[in-house]
Amino acid sequence: MKTRHKRIALIAGGLTVLGIATALVLNAFQSNLVFFFTPTQVMAGEAPQERVFRIGGIVQAGSVRRDGLTVLFAVTDNAKTIPVSYTGILPDLFSEDKGVVAQGKLKPDGLFQAREVLAKHDENYMPPEAQHALDEASKNTGTGKS
Secondary structure, eight states, rough: OOOHHHHHHHHHHHHHHHHHHHHHHHHHHHHHOOOOOHHHHHOOOOOOSSSOEEEEEEEEETOOEEEEOOOOEEEEEESSEEEEEEESSSOTTTOOTTEEEEEEEEEEEEEEEEEEEEESSTTTOOOHHHHHHHHHHHHHHHOOOO
């Protein structure tokens, strides 16, 4: 084999390995990507049906019910409300009328089955996406603070 042919084969092999590595990294990134949605977006059908995503908003007052380790509660953005079911130990800061982000899947019956629940860490903090969504929902329903 000539030196020129060896060089071309080496470059082609290197490009093939680089292409496979890129495809594997992008596939791993795609499968671990989790999107954030508000209850209004979920009710509008913008959330994926068969994929894990996050839903954020406020825990609706009077909606928390406990049955052993299973907790049922509702997440609202002051416009729409989504029922959530979570089995496990909730964060210490989880309470009604406080911000929450839950990660899981939406069941066909409209119940959001959470795998993980995150509560905001103090009275002043809320994820920017959740705060923006709440502000938009309040503005659209006319209940916003001005």
